[in-house]
Amino acid sequence: MLFLYICGMNLSNDLLIRAAKGEKVERTPVWLMRQAGRILPEYRKIRNSLSGFKELVETPSLAAEVTIQPVDILDVDAAIIFSDILVVPDAMGLSYEMIEKKGPFFRTTIQSQKDLESIEIPDVEDKLSYVFEAIKITKKELNGRVPLIGFAGAPWTIFSYMTEGQGSKTFSKAKKMLYQNPTLSHQLLNKITDTTILYLKAQIRAGADLVQVFDSWAGILNKEQYLEFGMKYVNKICDAIDEVPVTVFSKGAYSTLHEMAQLNCNTIGLDWNMDVQNAKNIFNNNKTLQGNLDPCALYSDFKTIETKTNLMLNKFGNSRHIANLGHGLYPDINPENVKCFIETVKAYNYQNK
Amino acid sequence: MLFLYICGMNLSNDLLIRAAKGEKVERTPVWLMRQAGRILPEYRKIRNSLSGFKELVETPSLAAEVTIQPVDILDVDAAIIFSDILVVPDAMGLSYEMIEKKGPFFRTTIQSQKDLESIEIPDVEDKLSYVFEAIKITKKELNGRVPLIGFAGAPWTIFSYMTEGQGSKTFSKAKKMLYQNPTLSHQLLNKITDTTILYLKAQIRAGADLVQVFDSWAGILNKEQYLEFGMKYVNKICDAIDEVPVTVFSKGAYSTLHEMAQLNCNTIGLDWNMDVQNAKNIFNNNKTLQGNLDPCALYSDFKTIETKTNLMLNKFGNSRHIANLGHGLYPDINPENVKCFIETVKAYNYQNK
Numbered sequence: 271m272l273f274l275y276i277c278g279m280n281l282s283n284d285l286l287i288r289a290a291k292g293e294k295v296e297r298t299p300v301w302l303m304r305q306a307g308r309i310l311p312e313y314r315k316i317r318n319s320l321s322g323f324k325e326l327v328e329t330p331s332l333a334a335e336v337t338i339q340p341v342d343i344l345d346v347d348a349a350i351i352f353s354d355i356l357v358v359p360d361a362m363g364l365s366y367e368m369i370e371k372k373g374p375f376f377r378t379t380i381q382s383q384k385d386l387e388s389i390e391i392p393d394v395e396d397k398l399s400y401v402f403e404a405i406k407i408t409k410k411e412l413n414g415r416v417p418l419i420g421f422a423g424a425p426w427t428i429f430s431y432m433t434e435g436q437g438s439k440t441f442s443k444a445k446k447m448l449y450q451n452p453t454l455s456h457q458l459l460n461k462i463t464d465t466t467i468l469y470l471k472a473q474i475r476a477g478a479d480l481v482q483v484f485d486s487w488a489g490i491l492n493k494e495q496y497l498e499f500g501m502k503y504v505n506k507i508c509d510a511i512d513e514v515p516v517t518v519f520s521k522g523a524y525s526t527l528h529e530m531a532q533l534n535c536n537t538i539g540l541d542w543n544m545d546v547q548n549a550k551n552i553f554n555n556n557k558t559l560q561g562n563l564d565p566c567a568l569y570s571d572f573k574t575i576e577t578k579t580n581l582m583l584n585k586f587g588n589s590r591h592i593a594n595l596g597h598g599l600y601p602d603i604n605p606e607n608v609k610c611f612i613e614t615v616k617a618y619n620y621q622n623k
Numbered sequence: 624m625l626f627l628y629i630c631g632m633n634l635s636n637d638l639l640i641r642a643a644k645g646e647k648v649e650r651t652p653v654w655l656m657r658q659a660g661r662i663l664p665e666y667r668k669i670r671n672s673l674s675g676f677k678e679l680v681e682t683p684s685l686a687a688e689v690t691i692q693p694v695d696i697l698d699v700d701a702a703i704i705f706s707d708i709l710v711v712p713d714a715m716g717l718s719y720e721m722i723e724k725k726g727p728f729f730r731t732t733i734q735s736q737k738d739l740e741s742i743e744i745p746d747v748e749d750k751l752s753y754v755f756e757a758i759k760i761t762k763k764e765l766n767g768r769v770p771l772i773g774f775a776g777a778p779w780t781i782f783s784y785m786t787e788g789q790g791s792k793t794f795s796k797a798k799k800m801l802y803q804n805p806t807l808s809h810q811l812l813n814k815i816t817d818t819t820i821l822y823l824k825a826q827i828r829a830g831a832d833l834v835q836v837f838d839s840w841a842g843i844l845n846k847e848q849y850l851e852f853g854m855k856y857v858n859k860i861c862d863a864i865d866e867v868p869v870t871v872f873s874k875g876a877y878s879t880l881h882e883m884a885q886l887n888c889n890t891i892g893l894d895w896n897m898d899v900q901n902a903k904n905i906f907n908n909n910k911t912l913q914g915n916l917d918p919c920a921l922y923s924d925f926k927t928i929e930t931k932t933n934l935m936l937n938k939f940g941n942s943r944h945i946a947n948l949g950h951g952l953y954p955d956i957n958p959e960n961v962k963c964f965i966e967t968v969k970a971y972n973y974q975n976k
Contacts, residue, residue, distance in 0.1 A: 437792070439790070439792070440918075440950070440953060442918070442919055442922075442953045442955075445917070445919035445922075446919055446922040448919070449919055449920060449922045449923040449927065450922055450923065489896070490896075491896075492895050492896050492917055492949075493896070493898065495917075524877045524896070525896060525898055542845050543842070543843075543844075543845050543846070543877070543878060545846065545878055564798070564845055564848075565793075565795070566795055566798035566799055566801070566802055567802060569795075569798075569799040569802045569803055570802040570803065574802065597793070600793065600795045602795075
């Protein structure tokens with residue numbers, strides 16, 4: 271029984287897992303990127319009682335609590351562990367701060383061979399124990415209601431922050447390194463990849479039922495560069511994870527969708543600009559597709575949200591689809607509008623399409 | 624003679640104009656977006672002697688001087704008037720500040736019908752006289768050496784700033800208005816479009832030999848929205864301008880390239896992520912293509928810059944191409960590397976391809 275539980279087989283709602291594997295589902299499962307977070311007053315109450323974002327990420331009982339909030343409040347078909355992709359560089363020895371209204375900031379960045387040697391492939395079980403503890407608490411409290419999604423940033427996206435030091439419109443410092451020092455770039459990407467594989471495997475051991483890799487900055491590289499510095503490492507991760515289904519979400523990777531069809535993963539996330547029919551043609555039922563309503567559509571009135579959600583569901587059809595947004599929820603979206611989206615997916619009648 | 628001069632017929636180097644019109648050229652013309660600016664020490668010297676960016680934009684003799692600098696120093700085949708796309712909302716009554724290291728900031732934004740009524744379609748000749756004066760001085764000082772490019776932001780991009788108030792990763796406030804108040808959105812877009820047409824026509828009267836419309840935030844709208852709120856207004860502008868060749872650069876508009884083939888313009892700018900062969904297939908020699916080296920490639924050594932530039936030139940072929948980057952120059956790029964790019968284009972042997 272314990273074994274079955276750990277393997278995520280004992281779920282009363284396993285729609286997400288079956289949809290990811292391409293199995294038959296009674297209806298399309300639905301969850302939302304950034305569902306645990308600022309849109310919920312219940313989240314803000316906890317967040318505001320703390321010194322900062324990192325305290326929440328690093329306190330397992332609270333991270334578990336905000337992870338479960340959207341399951342209780344929004345009735346989504348999956349929980350995703352509340353954390354941040356930047357815990358990986360943090361564990362490697364490159365610490366970040368989360369600055370209110372500005373985003374992440376690294377005091378030091380990787381610029382040289384010496385910098386590279388100053389960071390390590392850490393003992394993740396030790397350095398990231400707070401994440402695994404949060405996963406264990408969440409799994410226990412969810413008690414099989416819905417699957418729990420683990421996640422990590424893709425190596426290129428983590429590399430971008432470790433070299434750029436903060437968010438950027440162009441990530442020109444990160445890209446500069448690719449051009450000026452491809453060898454160092456690959457060394458850093460390899461170190462991140464090795465850490466990420468260890469990290470995801472430990473999340474799975476702790477109880478994650480599915481893992482998602484977020485390549486948030488895929489879209490700033492051209493095709494040639496994304497294949498060399500981005501997808502190559504996503505590929506390594508996909509090949510290394512065979513315990514649970516894997517989802518890859520490469521935002522803005524319009525020019526490499528054909529190559530993504532070769533990834534050893536179950537699900538491909540589509541951003542709101544990606545054409546659903548084009549993606550269906552490319553992935554040809556060999557992958558489940560996840561997405562992709564424009565998050566800003568949730569600023570509309572209920573009627574418009576229903577119309578746009580049904581339109582999206584029509585495009586994807588009734589198999590190999592996990593309903594989601596094409597990007598994370600924005601903080602000022604009304605939770606009632608999010609509920610409208612979720613209820614529309616659940617009420618969708620396949621005969622309508 | 625004066626008439627010919629005003630019409631841009633008296634240019635000793637008219638490669639850009641001929642390439643835009645699809646006429647035969649001896650070699651591919653080359654210029655760079657943001658060629659007048661922070662990469663040049665000569666620019667920084669002038670800029671640092673002033674109180675701010677806006678003083679430079681609004682002082683015709685100095686704007687003309689920095690416009691001509693890259694012609695003298697880098698030997699490009701065109702000048703582009705030094706200005707900012709945000710002079711348009713400024714002239715409409717919505718003033719902006721340029722905050723060092725942060726970018727543009729509007730103290731008030733357009734959120735309601737009342738806000739919309741508070742701005743006007745201005746008498747551009749009066750309100751933007753400093754731009755036309757700068758164009759006249761530049762034309763006089765260039766004395767026909769190379770063409771002068773005028774420009775404006777596309778209505779959707781200007782709308783984004785007028786509603787969002789500043790740069791943003793998501794422009795979710797701007798997009799929120801499209802969803803919550805499409806009628807108000809169209810009214811504002813129409814007001815911006817009418818102003819932009821008057822503005823571009825006045826630039827042409829002052830001496831601009833070609834005009835470019837920059838839709839910097841095209842890529843954050845999905846296809847349906849870009850057609851409705853973006854391209855529709857670019858189309859109006861293209862239809863209104865018949866005095867000189869028009870270039871449209873819609874950054875990130877991957878899903879609407881087919882529709883852009885219908886625009887009444889001569890040249891389409893491609894960003895560095897756009898696939899050249901795909902664009903050639905879509906535009907089928909009916910448009911000139913401009914671009915599209917990754918600006919970060921100019922961080923490489925000379926040999927790599929040469930290789931990557933030649934590779935790009937091979938892809939475009941020897942007709943209907945204006946060599947440029949796929950985005951503006953970044954401020955910390957070495958001018959010597961920019962020269963290497965320019966010289967490589969000029970030395971390109973068509974037999975090589």
